Amino acid sequence: MRSTPCSSAWRLVTLPDDPVGEAAHFRALESLYDSAPINRLFDSTLQIPEAGIARIRFMLDERHYHAAGAVHGTSYFKMLDDAAFYAANSLVTDRFLLTTAFNLLFTKPLTAGPVVAEGRWVSGQRRVFVAEARLIDASGEEAARGTGTFMRSRIALAGLPGYRRD
16 A cells, blocks of 8 residues: 545545556556446446546536526436546456435536536545545536545446456
């Protein structure tokens, strides 16, 4: 184990001491994201630039709208949950995390176009993790934010077909 910067503090996390292993874990999580069947419904790309941080670029269109012509709340949840989840799971190399709770705050309606979901690990290092995320629209304004709790599951990352450490 080693200390790594996340947020503005140094905290102990469960990443390997080997930076090559850390990068391989991040790329394997990105591959896992790409392999999830739900992501065939969203034009999106995950990037994990460092421990505790995840960014997902989404392209929204009218398929994501509710009857009043703006993006439905289920899309907000999906984008925020994914970004927070991957920020937290970037700190865990052996197990898949599960969302146990998630709170959302909607601040602006979204319409078709690019959106970035930015996730950031907040706390937790053993069994339960807390991470937050925000949605940024094409004009740079925040459209929503959320905070989630994530728990280690019994599911080994290495056993998941999409998790490929090349």
